[in-house]
Amino acid sequence: MIQLREIEKYYGELKAVSNLNVTFPKGQISVIIGPSGCGKTTTLKMINLMVKPTHGKITIDSKDINKFHPEKLRRSIGYVIQNIGLFPHMSVSNNISVVPRLLKWSKHKIRERTNELLELVGLDSKIYLEKYPNQLSGGEAQRIGVARALAADPSILLMDEPFGAVDPLTREILQTEFLEIQNRVKKTIVFITHDLDEAIKLADKLIIMKDGKIIQDDSPDRILTEPKNQFIRDFIGTDRALKRLLRLTSRDHMHDAHHVDENERVDEIVSKFAEHPFLWVTDSRGVLKGWINLRKADHKKSVSDEMTLIQPNTLSISPMNTLRDALSKMIGEGIRSIPIVDREHRLQGEVTLEGIQEVVNRQNQI
Amino acid sequence: MMIHWLKREHRFFPHINEFIQLTLFCLIFFVIINDSMFSFFLEPFSMGRDVILYQRANQIELVADHCALVVLSTVAAILTGVGLGIFATRKMGQDFEPLIQSISSLSQTFPPVAVLALTVPAVGFGFTPTLIALFLFSLLPILNNTIIGIRSISLEVLEAAVGMGMTKMQVLFQIELPLSARIISAGVRTAVVINVGTATIGALVGAGGLGAPILSGLEQNNPAMIIQGAFSAGFIALFFDWFFSCIEKRFYISENKND
Numbered sequence A: 001m002i003q004l005r006e007i008e009k010y011y012g013e014l015k016a017v018s019n020l021n022v023t024f025p026k027g028q029i030s031v032i033i034g035p036s037g038c039g040k041t042t043t044l045k046m047i048n049l050m051v052k053p054t055h056g057k058i059t060i061d062s063k064d065i066n067k068f069h070p071e072k073l074r075r076s077i078g079y080v081i082q083n084i085g086l087f088p089h090m091s092v093s094n095n096i097s098v099v100p101r102l103l104k105w106s107k108h109k110i111r112e113r114t115n116e117l118l119e120l121v122g123l124d125s126k127i128y129l130e131k132y133p134n135q136l137s138g139g140e141a142q143r144i145g146v147a148r149a150l151a152a153d154p155s156i157l158l159m160d161e162p163f164g165a166v167d168p169l170t171r172e173i174l175q176t177e178f179l180e181i182q183n184r185v186k187k188t189i190v191f192i193t194h195d196l197d198e199a200i201k202l203a204d205k206l207i208i209m210k211d212g213k214i215i216q217d218d219s220p221d222r223i224l225t226e227p228k229n230q231f232i233r234d235f236i237g238t239d240r241a242l243k244r245l246l247r248l249t250s251r252d253h254m255h256d257a258h259h260v261d262e263n264e265r266v267d268e269i270v271s272k273f274a275e276h277p278f279l280w281v282t283d284s285r286g287v288l289k290g291w292i293n294l295r296k297a298d299h300k301k302s303v304s305d306e307m308t309l310i311q312p313n314t315l316s317i318s319p320m321n322t323l324r325d326a327l328s329k330m331i332g333e334g335i336r337s338i339p340i341v342d343r344e345h346r347l348q349g350e351v352t353l354e355g356i357q358e359v360v361n362r363q364n365q366i
Numbered sequence B: 001m002m003i004h005w006l007k008r009e010h011r012f013f014p015h016i017n018e019f020i021q022l023t024l025f026c027l028i029f030f031v032i033i034n035d036s037m038f039s040f041f042l043e044p045f046s047m048g049r050d051v052i053l054y055q056r057a058n059q060i061e062l063v064a065d066h067c068a069l070v071v072l073s074t075v076a077a078i079l080t081g082v083g084l085g086i087f088a089t090r091k092m093g094q095d096f097e098p099l100i101q102s103i104s105s106l107s108q109t110f111p112p113v114a115v116l117a118l119t120v121p122a123v124g125f126g127f128t129p130t131l132i133a134l135f136l137f138s139l140l141p142i143l144n145n146t147i148i149g150i151r152s153i154s155l156e157v158l159e160a161a162v163g164m165g166m167t168k169m170q171v172l173f174q175i176e177l178p179l180s181a182r183i184i185s186a187g188v189r190t191a192v193v194i195n196v197g198t199a200t201i202g203a204l205v206g207a208g209g210l211g212a213p214i215l216s217g218l219e220q221n222n223p224a225m226i227i228q229g230a231f232s233a234g235f236i237a238l239f240f241d242w243f244f245s246c247i248e249k250r251f252y253i254s255e256n257k258n259d
Helices: A041-046 A069-077 A092-096 A100-102 A107-120 A138-150 A168-185 A194-201 A222-223 A230-237 A240-245 A323-331 A353-365 B002-007 B016-033 B035-046 B060-091 B094-109 B114-121 B129-151 B153-165 B168-205 B209-217 B224-250
Strands: A002-011 A016-023 A029-033 A055-060 A079-080 A156-160 A188-193 A205-210 A213-218 A257-259 A278-283 A289-294 A337-341 A349-350
Touching: A002 A041, A016 A041, A016 A213, A029 A194, A041 A055, A041 A156, A041 A240, A041 A349, A041 B224, A069 A079, A079 A138, A092 A100, A092 A107, A092 A138, A100 A107, A107 A168, A138 A156, A138 A168, A168 A194, A188 A194, A194 A222, A205 A222, A205 A230, A205 B114, A213 A222, A213 A230, A213 A289, A222 A240, A222 B016, A240 A323, A240 A349, A278 A349, A323 A337, A323 A349, A323 A353, A349 A353, B016 B035, B016 B060, B016 B224, B035 B224, B060 B094, B060 B129, B060 B168, B060 B209, B060 B224, B094 B129, B114 B168, B129 B168, B153 B168, B168 B209, B168 B224, B209 B224
Parallel strands: A029 A188, A029 A205, A079 A156, A156 A188, A257 A278
Antiparallel strands: A002 A016, A002 A055, A205 A213, A278 A289, A337 A349
């Protein structure tokens, strides 16, 4: 747990942050968001002593950080910055092992840890260990940046707009992966962004800053439902309801999908699914192949003859996608339900328009 | 065809080009330091005189003296230039940067001959005044390139290094110097090549080296002797240039994805 008490920071006459009182809870993602120049980066850098506060006290697990040696403190805190700052003259393996080497780990232990981390961020160690940063794509470099920050297994991670420099598509994938990693490693994370969608998707606790002050500090749901003042209302915009869907994953809100095997005959199944003429079609391994409308199908033929094919990754989403992704795809494709498939494209369930509406209604009542 | 073959990347012997070039340099070097063989090549230029080569010292001594002048002055310039460059890019040295820069530019605007004329009364004839002149003359490119090299490192890289818990020394030796090595080495290359040529004026104050046969040749109107000194100095300059270009290549870190 990180606590900031009565923090003030002046640069000469200029006040960067003032009267900052905030707690970053253990094992959770705290996201600081605000317009440029609101003091969010300054706040972050005070935690690893890269910026010294003019007044106030910062404690990590109730210990004053000024009692630590700055370099030693920083080695125990993972740090990821925008544009990553990978060292261009070091291979991926050397980049990842910077902190372990500073801490003088044994070579054997470093090698094991490097492989473990590459696996954690979803990169093949055989391919990536000897590559250099200039040979990586933006998304790959970002994954290496996260792996590097996690190298010495710090309990705290400071991230300053880590996904700011990658394209929107890659950014969403990275966010999803990041949440999966956090589910496993449970670090205390302070995360800075200026992207509200990103903040709402990732945050356990959301801190909105303006002009060096904290305006509201609460769970994202509370901020979306009970914005404290006009500034927050303007900041989160008019699509609050849609933004709340960002916090809900398809996995948690999908229903069982009615589906048939492609090898069955239409007349054999038509009575069984009289209530649900619209069905997803899978092969014997459960891989999604297409869909069929029994009302329009020729009863003498087999399902595979009568179904409409679905290209992989077009009309389906993964369990980690948010309900907003699901809704957006449904509206885009003009359909009322969307299949959820795993990595091998096996059908897991479906999310329906009515289902999303129910979720929203239920939340409004709480 | 031959050129094409030389330019190809060789899978089994990636340094074949360098190897062939080194062999060529060794071959010519062998001719240059062998008095009888060198005089055989220079004979046509002697215009019928009995004396072909410079008599007061043999080629090995001349080349050794010359290289000693160049190497000693350059090593001193590297130590001073890189040292001052590092100092000028530290927080405490920032204020001194303009001063350091202007002193080093001043030292290069002074012609080496003038430096010789000024230092000879102070330190006497011979090796030392020449070393001082060469040292001052080669300081600027090394110092400048050190400052440029360190300043060209992206702020994100430095911030990441500090943020991950590197001490100032670790940032300097693990990040700043390796990343600016190529630019510094380019400065050293410039300095050495200039020094090989400039060192010939050392003969004016009795420092020896390859300037001696050139001066003698001019006095005695003997082109063979002039060529003896000029060709040897030119060859050594080429060799150093080639040598440092190989070193630079090793330090090359491509910023471009397609490289």
